[in-house]
Amino acid sequence: xxxxxxxxxxxxxxQRADDSVEVKLGCFELSMVQSGTVKCKSSCxxxxxxxxxxxxxxxxxxxxxxADMWSLGILLVEISCGxxxxxxxxxxxxxxxPTNRSDKECLLxxxxxxxxxxxxxxxxxxxxxxxxxxxxxxxEELQPWLLPLVAxxxxxxxxxxxxxxGLEDFLP
Numbered sequence: 001x002x003x004x005x006x007x008x009x010x011x012x013x014x015q016r017a018d019d020s021v022e023v024k025l026g027c028f029e030l031s032m033v034q035s036g037t038v039k040c041k042s043s044c045x046x047x048x049x050x051x052x053x054x055x056x057x058x059x060x061x062x063x064x065x066x067a068d069m070w071s072l073g074i075l076l077v078e079i080s081c082g083x084x085x086x087x088x089x090x091x092x093x094x095x096x097x098p099t100n101r102s103d104k105e106c107l108l109x110x111x112x113x114x115x116x117x118x119x120x121x122x123x124x125x126x127x128x129x130x131x132x133x134x135x136x137x138x139x140e141e142l143q144p145w146l147l148p149l150v151a152x153x154x155x156x157x158x159x160x161x162x163x164x165x166g167l168e169d170f171l172p
Contacts, residue, residue, distance in 0.1 A: 006049060012024045052119050070161060079139070
């Protein structure tokens, strides 16, 4: 099953009496069962959590599982570096002002132009590293393994993206 809308707002976090934490992914309205070579056709999700191929869904469909892996990578950046960090960096790379409301609103509209901005930004050799320049202090010690993990999840080409089976190789 692919979720197709992984983002911070769709998680609940509960601290239990024994001090353990339970994290649950919810909001499965856009999810679908994907098997074999079946492709997802509809554009859905939220920018920047939706990868470029989802924004460009009219181009023959996309792999929903690979799209979820992209979303996981962006989610990890937001947890480590703060909300809207990816959006701000995409705008900076595009020559736009991240503090300008109309520039932000333009980026959040799914379109071919938005997908192009995302592709151009993520294709830059140091884009992922620059996302982590302003990591929250608690996440700094995680960077040696988190940065390569995100770099393998947030691949522009879905065929090069890390799969769920490969996640274990990156965890400490």
